[in-house]
Amino acid sequence: MQQPSYAEGPKAMGVRYFGSKVHRLEDPRLLTGKGRYVDDIHPPHCLQAAFVRSMHAHALIKGIDTAAAQALPGIAAIYTMADFAGLARGPLPQILPAPILKQSHTYHPLAQDEVCHAGEAIAIVLAETRAQAEDAAALVVVDYEPLPAVADCRAAIGPDAVKVHQDAPDNVVAVMRGTFGDAAAVFATAPHVFAERIEMHRGGCHSMECRGVIASSDALSGQMTLYTSSQSPYLVRRFLAAYLGREESELRVIAPDVGGGFGPKAAFYAEEAALMLAALKIGRPVKWIEDRREHFVATTQQRDQYWDVEVAAAADGRLLAVRGSCLHDNGAYVPYGLVLPATTLGSFPGPYALQALDLTLNAVYTNMVPNTPVRGAGRPNACFVLERLADRVARELKLPPEEVRRRSFVRREQMPYVTGMKARDGSPVQYDSGDFHATLDLALEKIDAAGFPARQAKARAEGRYLGLGIASCVEDTGLAPFEGATVRVLPTGRVQVETGAASQGQGHATVLAQICADMLGVPLEHVSVEQADTGKFPLGIGTIASRVAVTAGSSVHLASVQVRDKALRVAADMLEAAEADLEIVDGSVKVKGVPGPAVPLGAIANKLNGMPGIPTHKGMDPGLSATAYFDAKQLTFANGANVCEVEVDIETGAVRILRYVVAHDCGRLINPRLVDGQIIGGVVHGIGNALFERMVYDESGQPLTTNYGEYLLPIATEMPRIEIHHLETPATNNPLGIKGAGEGGTIPAAAAVIAAVENALAPFDARIAKHPLAPEEILGLVERA
Template structure:
């Protein structure tokens, strides 16, 4: 049967319930006996805790308890397990659920107050008296490497957590024979994720036993279970973790947080459900952030503009802890050489501790940073030679006839990085064609007559997707004729229910309305990894396909016996297996499921195993690489420095499209995220590590009035590395966006303006650059 749903813009099955206000987020859960938690947080970036006096707070009406870390000694102690251990991290750099003797950034939790309401808990938290000895703080990652710099952790020898390196080819030889070399410093500034729903945790101890259930707004329920069970010294079977509806994740919700542990410990201690919901100020102070990387790079290139090699050193601000190990820094190195066929690479990245909120992946996980480095340097090469920016890219891209292309880089597990398929030049040409680059000079002149500066920007990228090792799925046909998919893959708005249902409905020939999806509950499926790195369509989607095909094959074997026909003579349409060319001779999947459900005293029919169900785990044996090019136009008011993105075009290839509407939504959201990175989001701290932007009055995000119409054009180059031919699409909109916008701003300012090697840029920055033009 030909596909009915795969590739179609099927309306999201998730939406009717959500738009009707019937979603169930963590804060919508109100079990009997519920208590509410608030945290006492450090107001100092670095200090030694001398004492914590909880007496006044504990005596307040409605307060059930106030806990510091020592109060949990009977059930747990020590720092949290590492989410992603790394051999270069010789000593633990994870939080305690509550700080023990030292706080290392503003917002670190010191005590947890549990009360009958959140308001009472917050009032009591304000009454907790914490005596601290202030310690020198360091908030600048570059300064943190200087001899004699304040130590982010008292007692450490220095602030360098690790140095990661990546190289291939003969860098010395390539640079020696290059016609030209240019050097620049590139800076990307720290920001957050700011999902619609802040973090939240609800911990429920079993009143009849020792089991614990935790509802958490997480991208990684199975990792939360693994680490929490290990911390409590329990078997994982006694800890259930559920991610209910989650209002956005963008990476930080993949982390495992001290608040999840502290809330669970408080619930176990009290024997009652405890819930904590993060407020917006806490989000600024305690949810992990990203970026703050500074790179100094050299690019070697020919007189014709072909980039040959890159070398450089970066400094990565990891904040006060490394809860996610070195993944963010490792990702940065793995993103070189991007879409370019460099002959050589030699880069290193210093991972530095500061007294700041830790950095972990935020939509793109260092990929936007490295794309910014590469794309800014491509523009720099073009400016140096006085040739079109697109020509540098065309002459430097990996060619379509080179696929699969081994870059020379290494993946996290040490395996060679190999691009699977694609045509990078085609994507750039398509983006420039659709934005009408040829007609840009006329539009620029029209803007000049209106007193505005118009600029055209471009940027390209490659995105590694489908990260292993696996995700899994069980597909089961029930005796009622419904198809139930169970998987560990959690969703934060990506449309997983819809795309999984599309895949299964096609494989089993059923109506998509008859497919149900159960996900993100460790009691419903045994194993899962995490919804990160644009991996779920490849891994979980392929698992659904494999499991559904197994179910189909089993149904066909049953029907062949029952209908006395060869399997090759059967078809599966509308949930019925029928004999081709014989109207009315068939059997419904529901009836096959009933027969395979068994009956007392009766043998299983035809020697088949019970249940019309199958489980499959797609084990990724290689990354899939999405790619694309963006082009945009910005308009600048030279009197105020205000920048407006007025046109935006995306050419993107994520392999076969399961649902174009969902992919478009992912890309549009990603582009807006990237525009925010380029022009708005600025997480400012003073020299002592005090955050100065802790509300949306100070920290700006793009809204509808700052969002242009985003035009998307798809290229479909199937990946040979999974049965669906798909690649990920969750981060591809963000990765090149900041580079594209800054490219356009620089172009608007003209060739006499200074090189722009940083983001975000504010109107005052643009005004200063206008003043510097020669």
């Protein structure tokens, strides 16, 4: 079936709420301390859990002695993997299998014979209090046989490399290629070819709320319940049920309020399985709340990529082709398939109309925490490579960086533009709409790029070093297949929206309510949204890849249209009027332009809920409700340009961001205030990647940055005012004309900041092709000059 065209946007959409900066519906509850996070839930007779975690990056487990720990007061049980043999056994399932995944090593709920990174869980201690559990965990004695470890992915390849898993043939996870066109021919005839070596160092997600899990099982009903701080409760239900050999209907998974996710909370974790196994074993609810030190050693991270790439350019600086290779650190396990390396490759060619691409990515195991998507999920990596290459061409050909981009961009008249790459299902990647030139020009105008050379010259005369950096990006959003929604009018006249989509602070309840309220003509405050509970809505995928506005938002729209049409059909009989003459105003159906009787939506809902002995209204389905699943067959692409101005102190290596301007196009804006919040948060995340966040391990695989005195996060004093300007190019492949915005701030941020620092240090002939960039590295660049 041909995908319908939505180029003109929704036909029946009102304008009372859609596009307005309404305040978040969630905030009064959250700001008054009425949020309900995992640690706010206290089941009766609940035990507290603590994990015994490996002190080695690689070792065999020869024995576990729990006697001393068991003797402490308050200890209910201490379990190892052997204790769960009657409930489940073996490693967890691979949630995203792929034919090119050469070795699929996944966690056991508790390590059984071998640990492969420091912090891997070995045993679980259950006690009346968390303090008692932690005290006992410290007394559990594990007999280790230490093994050699690999703590640098560059040392993980080759025939003599130490094996991350003792029984593995090598450390290769997968070899992936991204190609289109004839790269060899383009490079052979290109007027200019330049090579770069680019490095991006490992970092974490560090959401405000760490992970947390509560597991319980009702012995009478057999119903298992799991509360988890997750972006993907339906994925957790699917794979935990499969691991336990149970039907999904026996397991209810609920993601209550979640204090940030940023990607790592989308995975299915060993601790979720271990908590449920422990609850089944002991017959009491069990709670575990991850502490900050555990977060550093047990929650998945991102990056550690090393690129060797070449760019071919035309005489006028136009980018023609890119080729090369990437070495990607996957960590010790593959808990989330090849999403991160695949998205890295799939993000090429960015906003550029390249003639050819030929990239190889080698994903390898190391004895470190696994790498999975963190905000941007490989897109910032691809953007950093492309933007560094564009700046290299500009420098070598003595062109303004913006000119190289303008000459290389996909043009608006080329839309829809087939890039040459393939989506996850093998279909061609196609940019549906956008004007990359206009986005960049808007950002440059707002930061007064034309006046920057004078500002820079004046500063240099004063002994100060200013730099301007730019970066452009595209962001694939609205990832298939679906997020569904039910819209239901209650007899009170209030409207209830139910969806499987989880929220981690984005404001989903507000934007979904805006869509519904406009279509049904009800006040926004009369719409409530329930999310992320597998017991209340049947199906869901996950809040990843900036997809929920497109998928869940479109589903709410479609369901609301059905409810509206149903209400008008019933009201037409009740008012003895034609449907076309009716409208819904403030929750009641009335004849347009005619004062007189009106039928409240609640009365229509009550009528459709049925009465004994009275037939359903003209064969209509019961209830004033509808469920819809928008079928997202194609990605829709947002785009953005970031421009920042920095000052570099050559005496200390400090970088101060003076101004930061974002121009962004995510289609029609449902709520500009919430979009701005997403972009600002994303930019801050990207600035942290550029200048602060560095997850360091020693040669034996021991983490050296396990607190916020060592692992630096950007704080308010380092952040500039982030100026945001919007273009609105409607998407053509969903009924609302919207595109996602969750990661667009992060994707180009590191590239823009590093470009600005390099530009500031131009008098010292600085060349920077890595991040994060530490002050001592800046001083080294100055001293070498």
